[in-house]
Amino acid sequence: MASPKKLQGLVAATITPMTSDGKINCSVIEQYVDYLVINQGVKNVFVNGTTGEGLSLSTEERKQLAEAWVTKGKDKLDHVIIHVGALSLPETKELVRERIFPFLCLSIKYDCLLSLPLSDALVAFLQEVASEAPDTPFYYYHIPPLTGVKIRVEELLDGITEQIPTFQGVKFSDTDLLDFAQCVNKYQEKFVLLYGVDEQLLSALVVGASGAVGSTYNYLGKQYNVMLEAFAKQDLELAQQCQVHPLHLLIIFSFVCLGFGVAQIKEVMTFASGIVMGPPRLPLLRASQDFIEKANAKLKSV
């Protein structure tokens, strides 16, 4: 069931490439995989999540993207995690089930499934989804700023494997480092605990994160890998320098001054990788020309 290689290090929350008329563009996924592996040293991906505009895609599009990442990433990527959360339970279950039917005949298997909660009946929901794929490792995607589900993850983890035997870990996209630290303290050996606020990764490493999922690892993977290595060698000074590297500051600059979101991430990634990511899907609007010019000038200067 579980992939033999334990998931650690960086996981790029992938962007969904789109054509200028707003259709998904799977034709560049192979190039995207190579860019992540060769240029950024990132060998894990999280597909169809927040950065990937997963909830703006149809179920069919999500299946196509999942299939493209799994096939193009074969023998290149270590882990492909597919986000299967949707706004309806039947859609979520359809995504999970599809993994077994058309994909199995292509010898495709998702490494892991990850699901976003819909209601307070969180465990019941996770259980229902996970049971559709009883052989696939399952993660909980904790992102309270977007879902409004403000639980303490430590409490969720208590006894979770009795209810969900495939439970593998958490993608923790919240700034509550106390809760995260308590999860690590209790469950470091048992679960994979991935941190999801890129700007605070060093703090999460200090409390014991085993890896990180985020949008900036698409184009800052190399820099963050230096930080991970420095931290592993206990070179805290270098690790600190990496966390406030000019490129990271650019992200903060972009966020504060220019407004930063998926539309902007698409532009930055297009500029950094040379792979055209296209516009975001409505209701997101394309980044302004002003953003593109300022961000590109900033990127060039660093």
Ligand SMILES: CC(=O)N[C@@H]([C@@H](O)[C@H](O)[C@H](O)CO)[C@@H](O)CC(=O)C(=O)O
């Ligand atoms: C709210 C949000 O989108 N957070 C990002 C971060 O990587 C975020 O873009 C980064 O920390 C910059 O603020 C990730 O946690 C989300 C993510 O991994 C995803 O695409 O699902």
